[in-house]
C-alpha cells in the first residue's frame with residue numbers, strides 16, 4: 001500500500017506521545033476493569049469501526065452568501081482522493097469514500113479505482129445530483145427534477161441516476177444515495193400529492209436499474225432549497241417511498257436534515273425496527289445549517305443515535321450494517337482537519353455506546369427506574385474514551401494525535417504549492 005505521508009513521519013510523531021498514551025490507557029483500563037469492562041474488547045471494536053468520507057467535504061463549502069476558498073484545495077477527484085487517503089492514514093477510521101456525480105465524474109474509472117486501492121480506500125455509496133443544472137443539459141431543474149411537471153425533465157433526472165449507478169459499478173460501490181432539492185416555495189405551487197406521485201414514478205425507474213446487490217438510499221431533508229414544502233421532507237415520507245419501492249430501497253438519515261429538537265435517535269430506532277435504516281450522513285446542526293462538524297454542537301445526540309445502533313446491533317447481529325458516511329461543509333476550518341475530528345467524534349460515540357451496560361439498563365427500565373436508566377446512559381457518555389481511540393489508531397498504524405501530526409507534517413503547505421488556485425474559484429457554496 002502506498003502512503004501520501006511518509007510513514008516515518010507518523011512514527012516520529014507517535015514516538016513522542018506513546019509513553020503518555022500508554023499511561024493514560026493503563027489508567028482507563030484499570031478504571032473500566034472495576035466496572036467489569038475489558039478495555040481490550042472496546043479497543044478491538046474501535047479498530048473495526050469505519051465511517052466514509054464525502055469527496056465534496058475535502059474542499060471548502062460555503063454559505064448562501066459566499067465561499068472563501070482555502071489554499072491547496074483539491075481541483076479534481078484524483079486530488080480529492082489524495083486528501084481522503086491522508087485522512088485515513090492519520091485516523092485509520094475512514095477507508096471509504098463517497099463520490100458525488102457529476103462533480104466527481106471521470107472518464108477513467110479504472111484509474112480512479114486503482115488509485116483508491118493503492119491507498120487502501122474503497123468507494124461507498126455514490127450520490128446523484130439533480131439539484132443543479134449542468135452545462136449543456138437539455139432540461140433545467142429549476143422547477144424540479146424527479147418531480148418535474150415535464151416528463152422529459154424527469155426522464156433526464158432518472159437517466160442521470162442510472163448513469164451514477166453505472167459509474168459506481170465500475171468503481172465497486174454498492175449503493176446510490178438520492179437526495180433531491182425538489183419542492184415548492186409557495187403554498188399552491190405544487191399539488192403536494194401529485195409531486196410525490198411523480199417522484200415515486202421516477203424513483204421506480206431508478207430502482208429498476210439497481211444491480212441485485214445494490215441498495216438505493218432515500219435521503220430526506222426538511223427544507224432548503226425549497227422553503228415551503230420539500231417533496232421528501234421527513235422520515236415518514238422517506239419510509240413510505242422505501243416501502244413502496246421494495247427491499248433494495250432504504251432510508252438515509254442525515255443528522256442535519258431535521259427541525260431543531262427533533263428526536264433523531266427515535267427515528268433511527270423506528271427505521272431499524274422496520275428494516276429500513278440504510279445509512280447516515282453524519283454532521284451537526286443548530287439552526288438551519290445542515291453541515292457543521294459531527295459532534296461539534298450536540299455530541300450527546302450523536303451518542304444517543306449510536307446507543308440505538310448498539311441496541312439494534314445487539315438484537316440483529318451481523319446482518320445489521322447501515323452505511324456510515326460524513327456529510328459536512330467547512331467554511332472556517334481546514335477541511336482535512338475538520339473531517340479527521342468528525343470521524344473521530346463519530347467513532348467516539350460508537351465506543352461510548354458500546355460501553356453502556358445494556359443488561360443493567362434493561363433492569364432499570366423494567367423496574368421503571370427512570371433515574372437510574374438515564375444514569376446508565378450518562379455514565380457511559382461521561383467516560384472519556386480518548387485513550388481507547390488513540391490506542392486504536394496507534395495499533396492500526398494511524399497517528400496518536402491526527403491534527404497535531406497533520407500540522408507538523410505541513411501537508412497543507414505542500415498542497416498549496418502543488419495545487420495553485422483556479423482563477424474565479426469562489427462564488428456560493430453547496431447547499
Ligand code: RM4
Pocket residue numbers: 056100127179219221254281290327430431
Ligand atoms: C444536501 C444533502 C446531500 C448532499 C448535498 C451536497 O443538503 O445533504 O446529501 O449531497 O447537500
Ligand code: MN
Pocket residue numbers: 179219254281327
Ligand atoms: Mn446529506
Ligand code: MN
Pocket residue numbers: 221254256257290291327431
Ligand atoms: Mn445536507
